[in-house]
Amino acid sequence: MAIDHHNHTSPIHGVSSLRVLPDEGGTRSWDRIIVDETIKSRLLSHALLALAHEKEFYALPGALQRLVILTGPPGTGKTTLAAGLAEIVALELADKGDTCLVEVNPHTLPSEMLGESQRNVARLLDNSLPELSLRFPHVVVIIDEVESFAVRRSSASFEANPIDVHRASDAVLEGMDRLMKRCPNVLVVATTNFASAIDEAFTSRADLVLPLTIPDPETSAKIIALSLNELAGIWTDIGELASNTVLHRQLAEACAGWDGRQLRRLPLKALSGRKELALNPGKLRSEDLFIATSV
Ligand SMILES: Nc1ncnc2c1ncn2[C@@H]1O[C@H](COP(=O)(O)OP(=O)(O)O)[C@@H](O)[C@H]1O
Ligand SMILES: [Mg+2]
Structure with missing residues (x-):
């Protein structure tokens, strides 16, 4: 074989x-x-x-x-x-x-x-x-x-x-x-x-x-942080969002009930929400992430 x-x-x-x-x-x-x-x-x-x-x-x-x-x-x-x-x-x-x-x-x-x-x-x-x-x-x-x-x-x-x-x-x-x-x-x-x-x-x-279960808020915040950190490794301007643990917790609350896969993709969902972001991901703002939690 x-x-x-x-x-x-x-x-x-x-x-x-x-x-x-x-x-x-x-x-x-x-x-x-x-x-x-x-x-x-x-x-x-x-x-x-x-x-x-x-x-x-x-x-x-x-x-x-x-x-x-x-x-x-x-x-x-x-x-x-x-x-x-x-x-x-x-x-x-x-x-x-x-x-x-x-x-x-x-x-x-x-x-x-x-x-x-x-x-x-x-x-x-x-x-x-x-x-x-x-x-x-x-x-x-x-x-x-x-x-x-x-x-x-x-x-x-x-x-x-x-x-x-x-x-x-x-x-x-x-x-x-x-x-x-x-x-x-x-x-x-x-x-x-x-x-x-x-x-x-x-x-x-x-x-x-x-x-395995739907993540609790604390775990959800960590999953969102992981995704943001990955992006910050490529677009360094995202670094501030990636290290903002208060933001991660707020986002996690807005995403109650989401599974790990959905949480992991939240930042990408935000990036694909606006043409300007798609072309220049470093311009990601926290508002974009909150918008992505509700669409
Ligand atoms: N607890 C978790 N932590 C981080 N990422 C997760 C988690 N759960 C799911 N994911 C993300 O979702 C993707 C799909 O998960 P997957 O292993 O296929 O789930 P399942 O087999 O339970 O359907 C993973 O590759 C990962 O990116
Ligand atoms: Mg599977």
């Missing part, structure tokens, strides 16, 4: 990208998601426990589940944080060898996953991932929007043939069990927008289910 270290595209069915870490990006994704520190520290500790002591836990089957689930509404940073976890784990474990990050996105293949479900899932979990786990000391697999196939069996309300949904979800669960037994150096991070739609049989296989 060929891995393109530059292009990150993958020839494996159902895999949207492959990255060998650590890479020049460092811990970019990890650092750019602002959540309660306890969430990051629990996530990192669990991943390190699982991956740094694979031999010990291999001797204790069932003691530690190498599945972590991130739940929460869209735009709360689940996918980015999962990738960020792989980045920081790769750095922490770098002296023991590389980490391969595999992103599986069942959502991009619904018809195939549901139609030919068993065969595709089995190929991925029984062949491709074990093969990668032989080639890399550590493997982090992100199964993004896992609800696409792990739908709660009692409430499968898909347009698709429910029998296919059940088969797909059974195939995933059984395949994951085989993968976990065979490959002690693999950690699976699953994300889902709909915690309640996920199969109980799936969540019961995870030692760690972490809910």
